[in-house]
Amino acid sequence: MSSTSATPAVALEASGLGKRYGRRPAALDGCSFRLPTSRISALVGPNGAGKSTLLAIAAGLLRPTSGTLTVLGEAPGAARDRISYLAQNKPLYPQLTIAETLRMGAELNPARWDAACAARIVEQGDLDPKSRIRGLSGGQRTRVALALALGKRPELMLLDEPMADLDPLARHELMGTLMADAAEHGTTVLMSSHIVAELADACDHLLLLGGGRVRLGGGIDDLLAAHTLVTGRGTPADLAPHTVIESRTAGRGLTALIRRDGPVGEGWAAEEPSLEELLLAHLRAPEAPALLTPGTTATAEAVTA
Amino acid sequence: MSTATLRETPAAATVTTAPRGLVRTVLRLHRGALWIWLAFVAGTTGFLLWLLGPGAHTAQRALATYGYSGLIRANGSADEYSSLFYYPDTLITLASFAIALFAGGPLIARELESGTAQLAWTQSVSPARWLTAKLAVPAAFIVLGTCLLTAVYRQLWSAHGNLLIAGIGPRSLYFSLGPATVAAPLLGLALGVLVGLAVRRTLPALALSGFAYFLVYAFRGNHWPFQGRYQQPELYSRSRAFTSAGAEIRDPGCYDDKACLAKHDVVRFTREYLPSSDYWPRQLLETGVLLALTAVAVALAFALLRRRAAAG
Structure with a gap:
């Protein structure tokens, strides 16, 4: 094993991480922290604090302007088969059916896909696998997106406001599913949210972003x-x-x-x-x-x- | 540590099985476009086959009876064979434009705009592999389809090119049909993908990729080494008349004067275009330039993608 992965207890490690979009003030500026594995961590901060940027960099979707971020001991992007990322707008292919979306998950993650787990999450929402994504409500789409994210059996889940458009009942239920799954498999979760009650129940760790850096970090x-x-x-x-x-x-x-x-x-x-x-x-x-x-x-x- | 060792085996399997899954996913995502393309290829092939078979009967009879003058006499009518002959060429040009638009809009920019590209990149598929599949799958269908169309068109040319009214029409068709017919839509695909990655929004990408391909189209029409620029050499044709005894004589120039035809004892005419030695140098040069531009566009697209995301 290489020296970079000699600390398997670290899920994310940022060092002087910075991201600037054009000439606007930096979204992230000298951000440094470690996130140990098997933690359910909340990512909190005011709007524009850089939460989505941090999650996208960790998912290998954006290149940081400065600094480094290691994800599960590797460069972001190198570990993409071991992470799940749920973007804020829950993008899914509108022309596919739910069943086809899950089949895509199986085809794009052949080494890790857990079809039973993904199907179970969809079934819990009383969704017809034959219905098209186009016709689903926001909350139903979130459920399918979460099924795709959990079906991959990730070691690290990066969730950007995962529950924002769910009704309280579905939120409670899906959060329960997510947490039970994470606890069972020791998954590390980093999720941004504005709903403090949701965080207090689910999370045991906190990262508070402000001004592009971590202002509070640690076990809650x-x-x-x-x-x-x-x-x-x-x-x-x-x-x-x-x-x-x-x-x-x-x-x-x-x-x-x-x-x-x-x-x-x-x-x-x-x-x-x-x-x-x-x-x-x-x-x-x-x-x-x-x-x-x-x-x-x-x-x-x-x-x- | 045990989890790390367990992880080694599936990682090896990913490399071998993921591309097939990725290809299946790309096919499923764009099955609408795929069906349209297949319908276009089938329809155009059918039209070409009709031109090769029953569609040519009237013109063939006119040629056999009155020679080239028989074709000239029919010139100008709406269903004239000589004008129908060029329709598939127009359709192929339109299809190349459609390919550039498709590549810029639905294939790339719509995915980037709606975030579904990012969804694919956070499965076990790197952006570079995603882009490879997005290029390779349509390219395979484009090559297969246009190769088929070009082959049938060339067949049609050699069978019935003699039924065309001489002029710039047959010349430019003759010099345009070949490997370059396959390379041009590929350039359209690569340009569309590049524009889609650069612009990242569907509507502007549609407009810009259409404009980019229009530039290529206009440039091909007006600049060296493309066919529009050089004076295409006159295609030599050989017309012959046959007497009832089967002897080959020069065309007596009777037009539809039956008495004249009877006097010369002419019962049949034939006519053919002779191959030009200029064909292959021109075709290969043009194809080479188009493919080189395609390669540049593809390289730029990958560079752009790598700069933006951790392409790993």
Whole structure:
């Protein structure tokens, strides 16, 4: 085995990754992180933060302008038989039937295709395999696209807003299918989404993109544990040496999300923030310093596993 | 580690079985275009065969009875053999345009625009292999179809070229039928694919690939080394009259004067075009230039694709 694949526990490793479209501001700019395998990772960020760009580069569809990205220990594109990618608009061939679409999956992935798995996902949605993609609703198309993605038996799934156009019931059910499948096969999943509730239920890992780089990265539990929501009398300056991510005056007091450095001082009521509170605070405060947990940092010394 | 070793075997199988699956997928995606092409080839072949058989009877009778003057007398009527003879050539030219449009629009740009190309590239198929299949499958059908049409057309020429009114018509048809008839639609395909990859949107790609092929078409008509530029040499024809005794004499120039024909005892005429020594040099030069341009367009298309995506 070559030296690049000597760290099989890493699904994605970005180093100084940058992508610029024409003269517009860079979509990704010096983005560095690691994503360990077998994690279900959420990819979060404001619109235009570079989420789709990052996923497309990882899928081997775009060339980065600078920096490198390794996917399952290989260059993007070299591992395309081991990854699944679901684009935001769920492209499928409208002129094919569902059955023909799945047959295409079998023909284009001859070494890995799991026809039973793909057919099961389609059946769960009460879809007639003989109906054409052209006539399907958005949610039904998502289901077929997901069947195509899971039928490939990928080691890494890159999902760009996978559930955006599904009704709550179908979303819950498909998410369940996806998660059960990922857990059973140890698949790594990186999925972008705006629906925090969906992420909190499904994901155990988080990458928050902002300004073209990773602002928060790590296990969700670790990230939550590193932050505290404090309420009390005082000013943000009183909270030193902690890093104040965001603070708001509430009545006569102050509510702040802090990144703890030591125990929280007297006079402050402390509680662990919810994922939503953590995300919103970081989205509102783009200048807050980045935090990547050791397993997520793209440095040589972190590669000890 | 065990997963890594397990993975080695299927990876080897991918190489051998994926191309067949990819070809089947390309065929399935473009079966509409495939049926249209097959219908065009079948219809045009049928028309050529009709011209070769029953369609030629009237003109043949006129030639046998009155010689070349019999053909001239029929000149100008709507169903005149001499004008029907050129229709398949027009159809083949139109088909070449249609191929360029198809390649630019539905074959490439529509897929890039709707994202289905990216869907294919994230299966176990690299963009380079995808483009190879997108070029090779239509090219195979184009070559087979146009080879068949050209062969039947050449057959028709050698059987009934003598029934055409002399002039620029037979000359340019004679010099245009051959390997270049097969190479021109291939250039249309390559240009369309290149435009489709460069533009990536269906409608502009349709317009631009049509325009690009029009430039080729116009250039072929007006510039060296293509047939439109040089003065095609006069095709030498040999007309003969036969007496009732079977003797071969010079055409007495009687036109449809029956008394004159009776006086010279002429019962039958024949006429044929003689092969030109210019044919092969011109055809091969033109074919070579067209194929070279095709190769350049294909190379540019792959370079463009590689620059855009991780083609791996």
